[in-house]
Amino acid sequence: MRPLDLLLAVGVMLIWGYNFVIAKYGLAELPPLLFMALRFGLVALLLVPFVRMPRGRWRDVLILAVMLGLTHFSLMFVGLAHVDAAVAAIVIQVQVPASAFLAMVLFGDRIGWRRALGMAVAIGGVAILAGEPRHSSALWAIGLIVTAAIVWAGANIQMKRMTDLDPSTINGWMSLLAAPMLLCASLLIEDGQWQAVTRASGWAWMAVAFQAVIVVIFSYAIWYRLLRTYSVNQTMPYTLLVPVFGVLSGVLFLDEPASWSLLLGGIATLIGVGIIILRRPKAVEAQAQVT
Template sequence: MPLRDLLLGLAVIAIWALNIIIIKVGVAEMPPLLMTTLRFLLVAALLVPFHPVARHQLPFLLLLSVTFGTLHFALLFIGLGQAEAGTGALLVQMGTPFATLLAVFFLRERLGPKRLIGLTLSFAGVVVLAGGPTLPSPLPLALLLLSALGWAVSQLLIKRGPNIAPLALAGWVALFAVPQVALGSLLFEGDHLEAMRQAGWAGWGAVGYTAVMSSIVAYGLWYGLLHRHPVNRVVPMTLLVPVLAVLLGVLLLDDTLGIHKLAGGGLVVAGIALIVLRVRPRRAEA
C-alpha cells in the first residue's frame, strides 16, 4: 500500500476513534436521542439531494434504517452516555464476532478453528470488561452489545441486499431513521428546545463532527481505500480504533486504565484479530 493511502487509512482510524470521544462529550451536552436525531438530519440533508436511489431500493433502506440507524447508532449514543468512552469502543467492536456468528447460522459460512478461538477470546474479553469498575450497571453493557448486534445484522443485510453506493446508503438510512429516533426522543426525553438552547459549542460541534467527519468524510475515504486495495489489507486497520479510543479516553476524558480494561480489551482485540486477519500459507520455494 502506498504511503499516501496508508496515511489516509490511519486518518480514518483517528477520525473514528475520536468520534467515540466526541459522542461522549456530546451526550453530556444534550439528550442522546435528540443528538442522534440532529445527526441524522444533518447527514440526510447533506447526502440525500445528491445521491438518489431507485424506488425498489426504498424498502431495503427502510429496514436498514431500523437495524443500522436506530438499533446501532441510537443505542450507541445512549450507551456511551453511561459508560467510559474506551470501554464503549471495545464493546462496540463485538459487532465483528456477532456478524461472524450470524453468517454461520444464516449464510452457512464455515467456522474454522482460528475464528472459533477468536470468538471465544472476544466473548471472554466482554466477561472481563463486565466485571470491571468502568460499567456501573448492566444497562450500558446491554445497550452497547445490542448496538454491536445492530451493526452486525446491518452488515449481513448489506451483504445480501441491493448494490447501493455507500454515501447514498448513509444518506437514505439517516433520512428514514430520523422519525424513528425522533419519536423515541419525544417519548423518553423532554425539554428539547431548552436542551438545544443550552447546548454549547461542544454539543453542536459533536453533532457536526459525528455527521460530517465520521459519517461522510471517513466513510468516503474508507470506501476509496477498499476500492483500490484488497479487503484483507485495509480492514485489519480497524483493530486500531478501540486501542486509540481507549488512549484518547484516558488522555482527554480522564478515563481509568485498570486491569479489567487492559485484560478485557486485549482479549477482545486479539479475538477480533483472529477473526478478520487472513494468514496466507507460504509458498514452497523451488
C-alpha cells in the same frame, strides 16, 4: 498499500476511535436519541440533494434505517452516555464475532477452530471488562452496547444486499428515514429536548457536526474508496486500531482511568477480533471487497 493510502487508512481509524470522545461531549448536553436525530438530520440535509434513490430500493433502505439508524444507534448511544468512551470502544467490537456467527447461521460460512477461539477470546475480553467492580452499576449500559453490536452485525448482512448502491446514496437516504424515527423516539422516551437544544454549547454542536460531516460523510467516503482499491486482507486489519485509538482518546482527553481490567480486557478483545478478521473465509472476503 501506497504510503498516502496507508496514512488515510490510519487517519480514518483515528477518526473512528476519537469519535467516542466527541460523542461523549455531545451526550453531556443532549439526550442520546435527540443527538442521533440531529446527526442523521444533518447528514440527510447535506447528502440527499445530491444523490438519487433508485426505484424499488426504498424497502431495503427502510430496513437498514430501522436496524442501523434507529435500533443500533439508539442502543449504542444510550449505553455510551453511561459508560466511559474507552469501555464502549472495546465492547462494541463484539460486532465482529457476532457477524461471524450470523454468517455461519445464515450463509453456512465455516467458522473453524481458530476463528471459534477468536470469538471466545473476544467475548472473554468483554467479560473481563464488564466484571470490573466500578462497572457493576452500569452493566445494563454495557448490555445495551453489546446488543447494539449484535444489531450492527445484522445490519451488515442487510448492507450486503445493497452493494450496487453508492455509499453516499445509502447514508443520505437512510439518514432521511432514520432522523424522524429517532426524533419521534426521543419525544416519546426522553424529556427536556427544547431546553437541551437552546442551552447546548458550541461543544455539543461541534459533536453533532463532527458525527455527520467528519465521521459519516468524510471518513466513510475514504474508507469505501480504500475497500474498492485494495483487498480485504490489506484493509481490514487497520480496523483493529479503532479500539486502540478509542481507549487512548478516552484516557487522554476525558481523564478516564486506565485500569488493569480495561487493559487486559481490551487486549483480549483485540486479540480475539484480530484472529477473526485475519482468518476471514475467502467467500466473506469476496463479499466484503465489494461493500
